[in-house]
Amino acid sequence: MHYQHEHPENADEYKGLSVSKGISNAPIINPYLKKMRKKPLLSVNDYVSGIVRGDISVLGQAVTLIESSLPAHQAVAQRVIEKCLPLTGRSVRLGITGVPGAGKSTFIEALGMYLVRAGRKLAVLAVDPSSERTKGSILGDKTRMEELSAAANAFIRPSPAAGSLGGVARKTRETIALCEAAGFDTVFVETVGVGQSETAVHSMVDFFLLIQLAGTGDELQGIKRGIMEMADGIVINKADGANLQKSKVAQSLFKNALHLFPEAESHWTTEVLMCSSTEKTGIVEVWNMVERYVDFVGKNRYFDYKRNTQSKYWMYETVNEQLQNSFYNNPKIKELLNKTESEVLSHKISSFAGAQKLLDKYFRSKTL
Amino acid sequence: MHYQHEHPENADEYKGLSVSKGISNAPIINPYLKKMRKKPLLSVNDYVSGIVRGDISVLGQAVTLIESSLPAHQAVAQRVIEKCLPLTGRSVRLGITGVPGAGKSTFIEALGMYLVRAGRKLAVLAVDPSSERTKGSILGDKTRMEELSAAANAFIRPSPAAGSLGGVARKTRETIALCEAAGFDTVFVETVGVGQSETAVHSMVDFFLLIQLAGTGDELQGIKRGIMEMADGIVINKADGANLQKSKVAQSLFKNALHLFPEAESHWTTEVLMCSSTEKTGIVEVWNMVERYVDFVGKNRYFDYKRNTQSKYWMYETVNEQLQNSFYNNPKIKELLNKTESEVLSHKISSFAGAQKLLDKYFRSKTL
Numbered sequence: 001m002h003y004q005h006e007h008p009e010n011a012d013e014y015k016g017l018s019v020s021k022g023i024s025n026a027p028i029i030n031p032y033l034k035k036m037r038k039k040p041l042l043s044v045n046d047y048v049s050g051i052v053r054g055d056i057s058v059l060g061q062a063v064t065l066i067e068s069s070l071p072a073h074q075a076v077a078q079r080v081i082e083k084c085l086p087l088t089g090r091s092v093r094l095g096i097t098g099v100p101g102a103g104k105s106t107f108i109e110a111l112g113m114y115l116v117r118a119g120r121k122l123a124v125l126a127v128d129p130s131s132e133r134t135k136g137s138i139l140g141d142k143t144r145m146e147e148l149s150a151a152a153n154a155f156i157r158p159s160p161a162a163g164s165l166g167g168v169a170r171k172t173r174e175t176i177a178l179c180e181a182a183g184f185d186t187v188f189v190e191t192v193g194v195g196q197s198e199t200a201v202h203s204m205v206d207f208f209l210l211i212q213l214a215g216t217g218d219e220l221q222g223i224k225r226g227i228m229e230m231a232d233g234i235v236i237n238k239a240d241g242a243n244l245q246k247s248k249v250a251q252s253l254f255k256n257a258l259h260l261f262p263e264a265e266s267h268w269t270t271e272v273l274m275c276s277s278t279e280k281t282g283i284v285e286v287w288n289m290v291e292r293y294v295d296f297v298g299k300n301r302y303f304d305y306k307r308n309t310q311s312k313y314w315m316y317e318t319v320n321e322q323l324q325n326s327f328y329n330n331p332k333i334k335e336l337l338n339k340t341e342s343e344v345l346s347h348k349i350s351s352f353a354g355a356q357k358l359l360d361k362y363f364r365s366k367t368l
Numbered sequence: 369m370h371y372q373h374e375h376p377e378n379a380d381e382y383k384g385l386s387v388s389k390g391i392s393n394a395p396i397i398n399p400y401l402k403k404m405r406k407k408p409l410l411s412v413n414d415y416v417s418g419i420v421r422g423d424i425s426v427l428g429q430a431v432t433l434i435e436s437s438l439p440a441h442q443a444v445a446q447r448v449i450e451k452c453l454p455l456t457g458r459s460v461r462l463g464i465t466g467v468p469g470a471g472k473s474t475f476i477e478a479l480g481m482y483l484v485r486a487g488r489k490l491a492v493l494a495v496d497p498s499s500e501r502t503k504g505s506i507l508g509d510k511t512r513m514e515e516l517s518a519a520a521n522a523f524i525r526p527s528p529a530a531g532s533l534g535g536v537a538r539k540t541r542e543t544i545a546l547c548e549a550a551g552f553d554t555v556f557v558e559t560v561g562v563g564q565s566e567t568a569v570h571s572m573v574d575f576f577l578l579i580q581l582a583g584t585g586d587e588l589q590g591i592k593r594g595i596m597e598m599a600d601g602i603v604i605n606k607a608d609g610a611n612l613q614k615s616k617v618a619q620s621l622f623k624n625a626l627h628l629f630p631e632a633e634s635h636w637t638t639e640v641l642m643c644s645s646t647e648k649t650g651i652v653e654v655w656n657m658v659e660r661y662v663d664f665v666g667k668n669r670y671f672d673y674k675r676n677t678q679s680k681y682w683m684y685e686t687v688n689e690q691l692q693n694s695f696y697n698n699p700k701i702k703e704l705l706n707k708t709e710s711e712v713l714s715h716k717i718s719s720f721a722g723a724q725k726l727l728d729k730y731f732r733s734k735t736l
Contacts, residue, residue: 261596312713318723324688347457353446
């Protein structure tokens, strides 16, 4: 079920690329941005050359521009992205989801440290539209990623500040592009199991990993319906000590359940593994699974198909979101919307007649 | 995954309520409509009074108007619907899905005959956007519903002729309204497991029933991902003779799998039953389950909540679909779309820059 427009007021927040907010009324809650306003902007070419030579400081500044709502920043950011685009696409993109408490941070620390020690360059991003930096978003608590934060070949960036899912997703996808241009060959995108954020992350990664805990038999009670069917892999975390036996039971439950699911479009069979992020067991196996997947979908050509589908998806999704913003932010629609909804709910007019009434008003106001 | 705009060209077909096709270029593939053009239209009041007194012939003619793309027909249809709306809402709406071969038609015949014999008035509709009457849609083959077709208290109507899902869904939802105004207290909406049609049907019924067959352990291979999580009930059909033992195994597999799913918003626990439509066993039990559900969600007030959510959903969904039609049918967008998509796929511009380029063109052409 995708009742994406049950709360059209959320659409207000996303202005897409054509942001029109001035400095005075732009809500600055981004500490990176705050710091940045003291620094002069680099030229587009300086950003690009810095990124291409793998300068993490320049990369970070460019990401801050992406996150900024100032038109001047956005203009530069878009030109930087465009120049970096030919260098993008050459990383493995791993989406990671799981309920709070599943141990995502310690898992990312463990898998991430394994990868950077093996010589990979790792960017860790997040999509969390509900986050506010001041309240501590996911990835905000770097104490659980102490080693990785300090590692030379790792770039960790929390979710862009609170905003609509569309806005946050756009910024994250653009950040992936810059990271790839900067030579990062591995990108993690973490998300919490809230709203539509998993769908967004699923639509920007190659492999979608669900982190689970062994529990009471109600293993999936905490997460949203449909997530299990999105997963390319499931890993049962904290499979150690007294938890090991329960984890084995959970593993076999998940395997049986997955057996009942229809085959994925990729023809890949979702695997269920166990690991312990604290004891560092099963971590290598998770990465081996990801590599097996990349190899498998490389051979059957699903990898490129999915990447292309995702690029198209985001183009059409952005168009749709902006069409809706234009509609729902229209003063005449704002005035009429609640009244029309009430008429529909009280059976005075049908849903379709209500929609038509609004559409007529909107298109007339646009002097078609 | 909802890549609803991967095929924006499909949007062409749906013009919503403001159909502008003249008689000459309207593709008439609806046999009901063909028959109708020979008859004069009734007045709005005559349609309404005919429907309200339960005249199935008048009901059928009014449904034909709903299905017609002629502006004159649509104008009358909308006024009839509006007048009937205060009388709607008082039926139990049951969605029925399952792969071809699961025995949907014989199941509907068996359950339907049980219900009309018990004194209920039953309307059987279908949503099948791919159907063309000439090719025989679902419900088209009435030989499998011989008794029900002849029953006095049953109204069977195949899917509206081929068209976009949005158009077909709208017509079906409007038909439900007229049937309810005509005193039908039970409405079945059948669908095949294709594309987004289950989501559409799920969004217009109270109870969503998945018909399954006992198989080889790959029970769900034939149906789309996510369907099982939409189901309020699963019934394993053809549970008879040599199939009975296999059906019991399938029943317990499904029960175990469902146990792993997160709780539904309704707090209802999906039940798994067995039946034989040919031997007429287990049929009463299916209806008892539906009644248990209606009672359960009546008490916890989910029933009304869901109905209201659905009404809002269709209003917003119609708005979105028409906004997209206006965009994708715009001549300038049609001209630019393929080129922009190619630029995105060849990494010349980002998905977001591509979207922005199209949006700028569209909104400029509308002289905002």
